[in-house]
Amino acid sequence: MKKSSHSLLWQKLLTQGLVTGEEPEFNDDTAPWYVRTMLGIAGWVGAILLLGALFGGFALLTDSAVVAGMLGAGACLVAVIIYRATHHNDFAKQFAFAVSLAGQALLVYSILKGLNLFQDTEAFISRVRQVAMVLVVLQSILFLVVPNILHRTWSALIGVGAAVFLLNQYGLYPFTLAITLAAGTMLWLQEFHWARYGEMLRALGYSLIIVSISHLLTQNHFWDDGRFWQNVFGIQSLGGAVGEWLASLCLGVILIALVFVLLKRGEIALGSSISIASLVLAVLVTLIGLQAPGITVGIVVVLLGYSRGNTILTGLGLVTLVVFISQFYYLLHLTLLQKSILLFGSGLVLLAVRQVLKHFWPKGAADA
Amino acid sequence: MRKSKRLLLLEWAEQSRIDPERLTEAMRVSDVLPSADDWRGFLDTLLLWLGALLTASGVVFFFAYNWDDLGRFTRFALVEGLLLVALLGVWRLGIDRLSGKIALMVAAVFVGVLLALVGQTYQTGADTYELFAVWCVLILPWTLIARFDGLWVFWLFLLNVAVIIYYDTFGGIFGVVFGVEQMLWLLFLINTTALLVWEFLVSRGHSSRRSIRWMTRLLATVSCGLITALAIFGIFSDSQWLSLLGPIIWLVWMVCAYLWYRTVVLDVYVLAIAVLSAVAVVNVVLARILFNGVLEHSGGLLVMSLSVIGLSSFGAFWLRGVVKGAQT
Incomplete structure (x- = not known):
């Protein structure tokens, strides 16, 4: 500007x-988002190389889980000090990011080594849970103490991802997606109210949305018949098939609630034709989303982004819609014929709604 | 402008210069938040895009289902019928309207479905790359008359896929190893030519830069990615002339990108990906030198780590300076 x-x-x-x-x-x-992304990628690569140098140079030391853990904690502490001591120094911030990533990797390595994770397959899952718990705690601390948006976003991504893993492990699958999406939606809707925590809120907000999208695409990925969590970790859906259907319905409830809040904030009367049209459209998308939840998730993110004037969120939502539809091809809960009818019918309905909307809410009319 | 205003207002609120309770009002007054009319236009576009995407996907899924009960003539009649409906939509809506352009894009997708059906029904023995190549040729006239960047992206995507599948099938002229480099050179040529044509059209005033900025950025990203890969291939190549070609063209690309996107039309995004490319290539050269016995591995990795961090920080510092200079 x-x-x-x-x-x-x-x-x-x-x-x-x-x-x-x-x-x-x-x-x-x-800095614009692409400059920060460039720095993030370079920071990652720098951290991997630094880690390689540490492991190579201190091979004897890193052989002990305790020493590796102390080195990792020390590196994280050094990173926090560098972040807090420097303000407008790009090199220092980049270096601190690399040191922090290397420190976190050493800590995780020390935990894996200490737990003998790969040597005792029976207790593998419970030990992975312990690693996830440590990650949640570690990333929460780093999120609070490191005053840098890039690092906060990284910490929030890993912390929320680990928390979602634990929620799934402890029986809340398939409702975890609805939980993270609801949390992300509420956070973004309160973005202006909690503006004084701007950087933290944005980092956490983006992370909740990105983890929601990743969870959606992971649980629907086409390996293992689209039942990733069940086949890899042996977890069962809470409520079985009915539970999965209810979880998709919860996503629809989030969408309807979001539309309701946006109408209220826009001071549009609930009985007006705009409100009725909007809520009917939200219900239609909910019904479509019962079998194709990615469409509901994509629409929620697009609406969130557009209502906040946030083009990154809007773009994320649009990409989610496209990727989900591509992935939908491989899901086996419906036959290809059923999926084609669902998609084709849904497409025609949305195009028809667009035509109907021209009568209820003509373009250029501020009040309908 | 809207995006920058948004962050600035949030920053002022964070500094308590704006009461958080009045921040929404401040955003509205500053045209950051959409008005009722903006919402109307947005919903119209979203319903159009999503409706078209779902409809076209439904058709693609239907023919993938490979419904054996349908005779071949019925199948052809269905696909050609849908193609005709899409073209009727173009005629009714008009090629100048967005809905008309999207209808033409849907028709372009159906052409591919029809070609796949031909290949499936008659078992012509054609290679897969031929499907995409013929698809490209057939929809080229529509792509030219539509003057729609979305359709151009789709067309380029098909062309790229045709090239990749060709090399995946035949492995290039000299075999698999050289085939990958040949493929990358051809893809680089295609996408860089597209970028040059785009920039030429924009500079002649055929479209506003801002409206197709995403298109030029996408092409620049692909072109830069490819030449970076070729430069890295060249650095590790044992052939004398091949080892020079990639890095030299990469250098030419970087100089041209700097001259055009820094001094003629400012696009910091392209400069940012150029910086990332420079960090990658310089460090690959450094790796080649360091791991040829100059330093043992730990020392080499440490030097490279500092080099990556240092170069990217310097690049970010320079980019920030460019952005600041443009804003004052």
Whole structure:
């Protein structure tokens, strides 16, 4: 944003009585998302190379689980200190990120070594759970103490991912997707209310949405007949087939609730034609989503993103829709013929709704 | 502009310069949040895209089901009928409207379904790459008249898939190893030509830069990725002339990208992927030197780690400077 635009924006808010006092200093230090992504990728690669150097150079030391753990914890501490001590130094932040990743990897390695994870197959699952618990605790601490958006997003992704794994392990599958999506939706809807925790909230918000999408695509992936959690970890669906159907319904409830909240915040009367049309559309998508939950999830994320003016979320939602439909081909809970009828029929219904919407809510009419 | 305003307002709220209770109002006043009319337009586009996607997918799934009860003439009649309906949609809606362009894209998908049905029914013995190649040729006239970037992306995707499947089947002229490099060179040529054509059309005013920015960025990413891979291949190649070709073309690409996207039209995204490419290639060269007996492995990995971090930090610092310079 240019300095002149910065001033204009402040003046506009001042005349509306939304701000008071002197204009804040122009300091657009925020890097665009692709620069941060580039830094993140480079940080990853740097961490892997650093880890390789540590393991190679300290091979004797890392042979002991305790020493490896202490080295890992020490590296994480060093990273936190570097982050807190430097503010606008890209090299220091990158280095700290690499050191932190290497430290976390050493910690996990020390736990795996200490638990003899791969030598005792009977207790394998329970030990993986212990690793997941440690990850949740470690990433929660790092999330709170490291004042950097890239690192916070990484910590939130790993922490939420580990928490979802544990929820599945302890019997909440297939409702975990609805839980993470609901949490993400609530967080993003409160984004402005909790603006003073902006960086933390955005990191956690993106992580909840990304983990939700990853969980959706993992549980529906086409290996092992689309029953990844059951076949790999031996977990059973809570409520069996009815439970899976209920879980898809919960996703629809989240969508309907989101539409309801958006209508309320837009001060649109519930009895108006816009509200009725919107809620009917949400119910239709819910019904489609009972057999194709990815469509409901994609629509929720798209609506969340668009309503917040957040193009990243909107883009994530659109990509989810496309990827899910591609994946849908391989799922075996319906035959190809049933899937084709569902998709074709749903497509026609949505196109028809689009035509009907032109009568209930013509373009250019602010009030219907 | 909307995206930057959003982050700025959130930053001011974080600094308590805006009351969080009034932040929504501030966002609305600043045109960050969509108005009722924006929502209407958005829903219209979303329903159109999603409806078309689901409908086309349904048809594709149906023919994948391979329903044996249908005679071959019935199958052909169904597919050709749907193709005709899509084309009627184009005629009714008009090629200038978005809905007309999407109808043409749906028709383009059905052409592929029809070709797959021909191959399946008559067992012509054609190779899979021929399906995609013929598909590309048949829908090219529609792609040209539609002037729709979505259809161009689809067309380029088909062309890329045809090339990849060809090399996967035949392994290139000299065998599998050289086949991969040949394939990458051909893909690089195709996608870079597309990028050059796009930039030429935009500079001649055929479309606004902003509206097709995603298209140029996508092509630039693919082109950069391919030439980076070729440069790395070249660095590890034992052939003298091959070892130079990849890195030289990579260098030319980087210089041209800098000159065009830094000095003529500013696009920081392309500069960012160029920086990432430079970090990758420089470090591959470093690895080649270090692991040829200059340093033992741990020392080499440490040097490379610092190099990756240092170069990417320097690149980010430079990019931030470019962004700041453009904004003042």
